[in-house]
Amino acid sequence: MKIVIQIQRYGDYGDREPVKAEGATQNQADWPLWEVFIRSKMGLDHKHVGSLHAADAQMAIENARDVYTRRQEGISIWVVESKYIHASNPDEAASFYDPANDKVYRHPTFYDLPDELKAM
């Protein structure tokens, strides 16, 4: 006996006439860019997680919630418009951080103490 199995195909293929891609409009300017910082739980710092575009701060916070906390990654969100972030210059890193290079005595391991000394 032969079993005939008919597969119903009714997906998106051929649902509508293909439309030409030409004539795509030139985009207008983007919404401002915002940097997003998230506190993952009480007692921890807010940490930079990424950026997004939004028309204003409230929308930036709501979008950040939808994009960066879909799996309960945060309990507090900061957003700041990217143009207000000032950063050190990586090209000057060598000289900029130079003052700390020769001050190993700022670390506890610099000090030579006997092993018998406990609880220090």
Add this chain to the structure above:
Amino acid sequence: MEKQATINLEQQFQDRVDQDIRIEPKDWMPDKYRQTLIRQISQHAHSEIVGMLPEGNWITRAPSLRRKATLIAKVQDEAGHGLYLYSAAETLGISRAEMIDQLHTGKAKYSSIFNYPTLTWADIGTIGWLVDGAAIMNQVPLCRTSYGPYARAMVRICKEESFHQRQGFEILLTLSRGSEAQKAMCQDAINRWWWPSIMMFGPADDASPHTAQSMKWKIKRFTNDELRQKFVDICADQVKILGMELPDPELKWNAERGHYDFGKINWEEFWQVISGNGPCNKERIAARVKAHEEGAWVREAATAFATKRAQKQSAAVA
């Protein structure tokens, strides 16, 4: 003199990459590194966004509330992944608007897999298993890619992606234990998606001219063929759990190589789909353009609202 300076910078750059020190947005980088990354990251972002279409098509037809909820969550994740990647590309100096425009005008590519239709519910399972599986195989090594923002975006994406693959396999597993018709539907979907899925790793190494440079810059960590082989090996075993078959009569374990041998890929089809002649290329782009154009008034209204509110607030302060 100036040329000498550039050579030194390039050498320093390569030294950092060799030492696995990440490159960050404000660091000096060769122009070609920047352009390669913009192309790769934006294509990746476009793939996430266009990838929502074949699956979104099945949200209203999902067979149960559970399936519907998980499919919505998955499609929403893809939107998020697109956003992480667009943001990473923007740190290299291209604007979001420009990238969107490149997608809509066909100047930028996206993964050719999304130009195939989703004909049955089993396709949603198969996309999760094979398409997301191939994507994960590609993406996990990218968590260690040399460009910091890209690597960080990939870490986030990979964490979320594993649920996608598992939900897909679960759909297929259910079908594979169902009626004869459901089993046939499952096998049919696997038959249609298998070859396009293994094409997702891109052309064979000997036909992939940029691979060497991308490996040297650690933008890529494995070649296309290495990843493809790994994927075939894994799927050839996983398909047994479904009691289904991969549509490749030449698929056979090769004990000597320690890998599965597999049949020849139809690269002609691959290039046809890439160059716009796949079954759904026009439909996909048309859907994107339509969504973008019909959303224009929302974007304008939000901008107008923000401006008005800012004015009100500054008036209240004064």
